Every structure is written in structure tokens, then in C-alpha cells.
Amino acid sequence: MCVVRITDRSGCALVLGDAGGADQDEVSAAYAPLMRADVVVTPPGGAVSAALIAAAHPAELAVPLAKGGHASATPPGTSARRTGIDGDLQFVGGPGGLQAAT
Numbered sequence: 001m002c003v004v005r006i007t008d009r010s011g012c013a014l015v016l017g018d019a020g021g022a023d024q025d026e027v028s029a030a031y032a033p034l035m036r037a038d039v040v041v042t043p044p045g046g047a048v049s050a051a052l053i054a055a056a057h058p059a060e061l062a063v064p065l066a067k068g069g070h071a072s073a074t075p076p077g078t079s080a081r082r083t084g085i086d087g088d089l090q091f092v093g094g095p096g097g098l099q100a101a102t
Contacts, residue, residue, distance in 0.1 A: 003027050005034065010093025014056055015041040016048070024049040031055075038097035046072040046080060053078060060100060062089050 001023040004015040014037035016024065028035055028051040035055035039062055042048050046063035053075045065071050065084035074080040081089050081100055090101040 001027070005037065007037075008093070011039070011091070011098030012037045013039045013041060013062075013091070013098060014058070016043050016052075018043050021047060021049045024052040028052045028055040038099075039091050042072075045070065046074070046082065048072070048075065050075065059097065060091075062091070 001019050002017050003019055006013045006015070014035065019027065020043070028049070032055040035052070037056045037058050039060050040048065040056050040058040041062045042064070044064045046061060046065065048061065058078060061074065061078055061080040063071055063080050063082040065082040067084040069084050071082055083089060091098040092101045
């Protein structure tokens, strides 16, 4: 399992790769103070554990999804953009952290 956190003064993204629910719970428990992120790039389909959402507090989920593919439900209080619906996703940093470019 590999989870990558990318951060600079304009924002922070957490990329989960193919980390499953148990892996997400494990990394959240071990590194909770370092998990905060503006955007979480989920595994394909968007499955993300409650523990990871609680640790990262993301404003948005970026969900890799094939067009017409099935996506997991978005956790309450978190918005999601899906490549299969929204097309290519782009986020830009600023004083408020990373935000989806329109």
C-alpha cells in the first residue's frame, strides 16, 4: 500500500492509490495528525473509510471513475467530483487551500 501526501503553501492533496478500507483505517490510525488534506484522490470508484475522512477532513474527493462506472456513496459533509461524470479534474491552490477549477 502506498499513500502519498502532496503539500505546499497553496494546499494539500492526499492520493490513496488502491488503498482499501482496512489499509485506509490503518494509515489513518498511524498518521492521523499528518492526514489533513484539502482534496483526497480516492481509489477507483471512490471507496473511502470513515476513519480516513475523519482524519483528513477533505473539502472535496476526486474520484477516478470510468464513464458509466459505479461510484461509492459520498460521505456526508464532503463533496465529490468524478472523472466519469465531470471529465478531467483540475484543482488550483490559493489562500483557502486547493479548490476545483471551473
